[in-house]
């Protein structure tokens with residue numbers, strides 16, 4: 783089925799999951815379901831970096847991907863990394879349609895600022911649309927306002943989206959029409 787299933791990894795606030803689900807439904811015009819969660823795969827933990835390897839998490843999610851959905855967004859609340867970078871907000875495996883986003887760095891509190899729930903949810907929505915966008919064949923976009931722009935910092939995330947630029951939107955629409 784053309785659809786997205788959301789899999790929480792570890793304990794995730796249900797309100798933010800609901801907001802993400804609604805935003806994905808609207809952006810990709812498909813069914814979105816929130817599944818029962820799984821526990822955090824401890825083999826992904828790098829004890830030296832005190833972060834979790836996002837590619838290991840993707841592999842785990844791939845192994846439990848439900849057959850009735852062709853895309854997965856997994857959501858985790860620990861810091862993620864890939865060896866080449868200090869951290870990542872998320873990662874996508876475009877071949878399997880499996881993605882992961884981390885909520886850890888999306889809260890104002892992470893930076894010693896006052897909590898802002900609306901901003902936190904909006905950032906989570908942006909990261910989710912960005913990663914799922916990759917599974918529709920969209921690459922990184924050079925337009926800093928487009929949701930497919932690569933977020934190096936949270937400032938990039940705050941500055942972009944949540945919509946697609948016209949170029950990305952027309953690529954996505956070509957895909958959605960099929």
Ligand SMILES: [Zn+2]
Pocket residue numbers: 912913916922932
């Ligand atoms: Zn990306």
Ligand SMILES: [Zn+2]
Pocket residue numbers: 923924925928929930931946947948949950951
């Ligand atoms: Zn774009």
